[in-house]
Amino acid sequence: MKNNYIYIAVMAGVSFLIRVLPLTVIRKQIKSRFLRSFLFYVPYVTLAVMTFPAIITASAHPVSGAVALVAGIILAWLGGGLFPVAILCSVTVFVIDALL
C-alpha cells in the first residue's frame, strides 16, 4: 500500500517546479521552433485525450455523456466560460440519465 502523503508531495513538488522554473530560469524567448510549437499544442491534446471518450463512460448512460459533450462544445463555441459549460454538462447528464 502506497502512502497518500507521498503521492501528494510528488504532485505538489512536480507542479511547483514546472510552474516556477521557466519563470525564474528563462529570461529570453525559447529559440527552438519545434519546442515552442510542441508546448503550444500540449495542453489541447492532453485535455482532449482526457475528455473523450471518458465523458461518455462517466455518465450512467453513454447517450447522456455524448449529449453533454455536444452541448458543452456548442456553449463553449458560443463563448460560454468555464463555469457555465461545466454546469450545462452536469445538468444535461442529470436530466437525460433521469429520463432514460
Next chain:
Amino acid sequence: MQEITRSDNRHVFAQGARDGIPIGLGYFAVAFSLGISAKAAGLDPLQAFLASLLTIASAGEYAAFTLIAAGASYLEMAAVIFITNCRYILMSCAMSQRLDPATSTGHRVGMGAFITDEIFGASISREGYLVPAYTYGLASTSVLPWALGTMFGVIAGNILPSSVVTALSVSIFGMFIAIIVPPSKKDPVVLFTVLISFLLSWLSGKLPLLSSVSEGTRIMILTVIIASAAAALFPVKEVADEE
C-alpha cells in the same frame, strides 16, 4: 517606467481579488466533482484539501487521483503530473516574457506558483508589464475555494444521491471543453489536432497494446505523439501570449 508605490500595489491586489471571485466560484463547483474522484481514490478530506491546495491543477489532479486509485508508482505519478501540467511550462515561459526584467526571483517564484489556466489568462490579459500583486490578488480569492471544493467533494460525495454525483463528475469534462473549444474556434489547426486527439484516444482504448497500459500513461504517450506530430507538421509562427 512608472514607479509602483505601496498603495498602487494594494489597489492592484484588490482588483485581482475582485476578478478572482468568479474564478473561485467556478473552481469550487468543479473542485467538488474532483473531490468525488479523490474519494474514489481513497483520499480523506484533509489529504484532498492538501492535494488541491498544493497542486492547483484540474486535469493534473484528476489524472493523479486516477493513478492513486490504481496504486501507481511515485515515478509514474511524477511523469503524469509533468505531462498533464506541461502547459504550465508554456504559460510560465509566456509570463517570463511579460515581466519587468528587474522583477525579483521571489516574485517570479510567487507568480509562478499560482499559474493555472484562469489565473494565467486573467494575469496576462492586462497590458504592459505584469504586476505580481494582481496575480496574488487573483489567487487570494480563487485557490482556497478550489481546495475547499475538493474537500467538500470528498465529504459530501457520500451524502448526495448517485445520480447527482454522476452528473457532478461530468462537470470536470465540461471545464476541459471550455478550455479547448475557444482556441479550436480561432485556429483550424488546433481544431484538427483536438479532433485527432478524440479519435486516437477512443481508438487507443481498443488497441491490444495501448489499452493494457494505465490510463495516465496512455494520456502521456498520446500527448507526446500527437503534440510532436502537430509541432512538426504545423509549427506555430508566434506563440500567442493570450489564452
